[in-house]
């Protein structure tokens with residue numbers, strides 16, 4: 001059968017390292033970054049697929065070595081800076097590379113307090129929560145950079161409602177003004193290239209603290225809104241969170257949330273003559289709701 005290669009990309013996935021950064025004034029005062037990197041190349045590799053000609057292939061082993069050498073020899077905080085460093089490296093070094101995708105997933109190691117002050121080099125691994133960046137960079141100069149919080153698991157035991165929804169002959173759900181709300185936060189924000197500049201300006205934005213600031217703001221907004229709002233629905237809450245991030249972060253173009261609604265069902269104890277006033281729940285493993293949205297600023301209407 002006559003076929004043609006319609007698209008391809010390749011590289012190394014799951015490249016892991018932990019980097020220690022020492023304070024030059026006090027080498028026992030340290031920061032750590034544990035990261036998992038994916039780096040995929042595209043470009044003039046077609047004949048490796050279609051003619052078994054390996055001459056164009058930069059081996060995935062070389063891609064892995066590059067990630068580790070650049071992790072050792074360059075500044076890698078924040079992850080957005082390291083993603084830009086990797087992407088530009090491959091395009092600069094190999095003339096047949098036309099595009100690079102880099103994804104970096106950072107573990108959340110947080111210094112913990114000893115005698116009331118954060119210890120210099122002892123950290124807690126805060127659950128499964130990750131900080132993520134995704135960069136797709138093309139030789140033409142185009143790029144798409146996003147950052148994300150993933151698997152930040154939260155639960156509130158009251159302060160959440162759900163009523164007024166569509167009722168049809170398939171409905172069994174009872175309306176409630178008091179329920180448990182729980183989710184694994186997946187929040188992603190896409191950066192506005194017009195505000196950041198070229199891919200080489202990502203390092204400048206990093207120097208200004210933009211990536212760390214917005215990450216911290218997005219995390220605080222998510223957690224504060226989750227706690228303080230009497231949630232009418234997951235939909236309304238996530239829109240509210242995304243709007244606040246867009247209000248605060250002028251370099252962000254869009255904000256997306258993908259939130260599972262992890263159900264906790266009230267256990268019926270009437271058979272034992274016991275009232276269950278939202279005190280004992282069954283954590284239902286599945287199914288879960290899954291609610292997603294992307295929010296952007298409204299375009300200003302021209303007068």
Ligand SMILES: O=c1[nH]c(=O)c2[nH]c(=O)[nH]c2[nH]1
Pocket residue numbers: 162173232233234235261289
């Ligand atoms: O916040 C919610 N949104 C829904 O769309 C939904 N659907 C449902 O059964 N429970 C909920 N809760």
